[in-house]
Amino acid sequence: MLKFAKLSLLSLALAATPMVSVMLTPNQAEAQAFSALRQAIAEASSTEEQLAAFYRERDFQPIWTSADASDRRNALFSALAEANNHGLPTQRYDTTDLVAAFSNATNPYEMGRADVQASLLFLQYAQDIHSGFLEPGDIVGDIVHTLPRRDPLELFTEFVSANPYEYIATLPPQHPEYTRLMRAKLHLERMIDEGGYGATVQAGSLTPGATGSAVVQLRNRLMAMGYLDRSATATYDTRLQQAVMEFQVDNGINADGIAGGDTIRAVNRSATEHLSEVILAMERQRWLNVDRGPRHIFVNLPDFHTRVIDDGEVTFITRSVIGSRDRDRRTPEFSDEMEHMVINPSWYVPRSIARGYIPSIMAGGANHLQLMSNGRPVNRGAVDWSRVSAGNFPFDLRQPPGPRNALGLVKFMFPNQWNIYLHDSPDQHLMTHDVRAYSAGCVRLDDPFELAYHLLAAQEDDPVTFFNTILNSSRETQVNLQTPLPVHIVYWTSWVDTEGRLNFRNDIYGRNAELRQAIQNLGVEIRGVNS
Known part of the structure; x- marks a missing residue:
């Protein structure tokens, strides 16, 4: 000193x-x-x-x-x-x-x-x-x-x-999540100094009842990661199956207790890879070092879930579909405030998407879409199509409210320059997939009605009846939130939950690879890489 x-x-x-x-x-x-x-x-x-x-x-x-x-x-x-x-x-x-x-x-x-x-x-x-x-x-x-x-x-x-x-x-950041990540960083550095997680699992997949060296490798890595107490078994027994299930939950993998390809790849990630994810997670926490609001909506893109957080506790959670991997359809990371919901919404088709419908419209198809000019409907029969081409198409496109509307039956609005919002979807079958990156950028919800009830409960005595009365009217109706609600759309591929369990998710958009290179260029020490 x-x-x-x-x-x-x-x-x-x-x-x-x-x-x-x-x-x-x-x-x-x-x-x-x-x-x-x-x-x-x-x-x-x-x-x-x-x-x-x-x-x-x-x-x-x-x-x-x-x-x-x-x-x-x-x-x-x-x-x-x-x-x-x-x-x-x-x-x-x-x-x-x-x-x-x-x-x-x-x-x-x-x-x-x-x-x-x-x-x-x-x-x-x-x-x-x-x-x-x-x-x-x-x-x-x-x-x-x-x-x-x-x-x-x-x-x-x-x-x-x-x-x-x-x-x-x-x-x-004073948020407990940052403190937990800091502890995880120090733990992983000690683990790396002691040799890491041990030999990788030399198998494409393993199922309960299997025996042999690959099972021992799986057992040893799960022991090193804290999912299994010390054991000498060489059999994929019920204890090992339970450990695999817990590991799958913490890594966003379907928890079936079978060490399939996704599970083996996740188990074989090194302690150094985990450390780099944690260091990036700490940096991402600093980007969100603000008062998130006592009640806020939290969308973690790689986790494919949307949550409502009340005073630090999750009070609502639903599966989500996010933007696809196409570069122009990836959901951005930002924060804003939800101001209202629209029940029975219209879909005003973004120009980037509308271009794909133009050939069909000019051929007499895509009749679920309405032509619009200066905010007013246009009768297709009154259009001189001989003077219209894909290059000079003069109309906007609108899909009226209805059960097959691309936005479903409700959307949740926090107006922003990227036109991102939360909404229902008629394609609910996509919610059963483990990886749910299919949208044009907005976030689709598995349980949109339940989210509406949850939010309206703060201002309506009977939120279910209130919502469904409007829904059944089939009229497009805006319902303002009496208290605007912060919305945080983040990209957390690593965090430590309140039980101290270190979670990881796949880098669905490849953002971490670019950020990892940037922090290494600045000389951030990642034990096992540049130390």
Whole structure:
């Protein structure tokens, strides 16, 4: 830990002042020293506008190099020494230059420069640990979160008036999920240091009753991962089958107790692969380091489920279909507020989808779709089709309300520039699939009516009757939510649940591969890869 002698500006100034024929009084020397200090701080902070504003508001007084700032300095160095525990790029917080700057601060001007250098390092660390060290939208275009970046002026103002150790401790996400991931990271690093999960399973699939070396390999890996107590069995017995089922649940695989191809591939993932997923999960938690709302809707895309969370507890869950793997149909990641639902909705066909219907319409087909112009229906019989082509097709397309409407019988709206919302679907058979990536981008729900009842219960005495009365009228009806509801659409392929179980899901859109390369390029340590 760095220790600083309690030197006053006056003593530093006098020690550094050359001998001149005119002797300065102590007050004059003090003023001259402070002037040099202020000049250095003003110059060095000028590249960061809000940092400069902070120093300007305090008349360019130092916050790190004054005699009473030892707690701040030590708190900063302690935090930076622990950066790796948070999966941060520790090269960004190399303190070598700062230590040298403090050591060389033998005059007021150098003290001022060192002070700003410490502030810039603190600002980098604070922003990174609070809201992420990546700019994810620059790496993956479908990550459109608004990152919760702290205002530097506000950040420094709060910091200098607080206990520095306590304040720095509040910068990472305070949500229990982040703490659980941090514990998982440390556990996986210890596991890697001890050799990982052991030999991989050398079999394409295994079924209950099987025996042999591959069963032993399966048993040993499940023991290493904590799914099975110590055992010497070489048979795929009921205990091993139960362990397989628990593993399948935690990995989003149909829990049938049979170690099929998907299960074997998941079991054979290394501890290093798991660690990289956890480190990415911690970074994703930082992107969502906001007040999520006491009640909110949470859509985890790779998990294919939509949940309602009330005060940290899941009060509703339903299966979901998300955007397909086609690059232009992948569901983006963002947060917004649900404002209303529409019962018996129309479907206004997006232009990107409408293009596919134009040839059929021009041939007299696709009669379930209505032609629209300036918001009004157009009679197909009144159109001179000889003057219409796919290139100059002048109409919008609308599907009226009904049981075969592409949006089903209810949609849940949080207006956004990507036209993403939650809705019912006539294609409910897709909900039985394990991998449910089929939509044009919106999120389809397995139990949309139950979600409507659940949300309306906050404002209607009899939400079921209220909803079904409107539904049975067949009229398109907007129902506003009295309290807008936060919606968070995320892409979490790893998390630790409230029971401490580490969950993984497949990287359905390949986003993690791009992000993993980005964090490795920044020097984030992934034990077993670059350590």
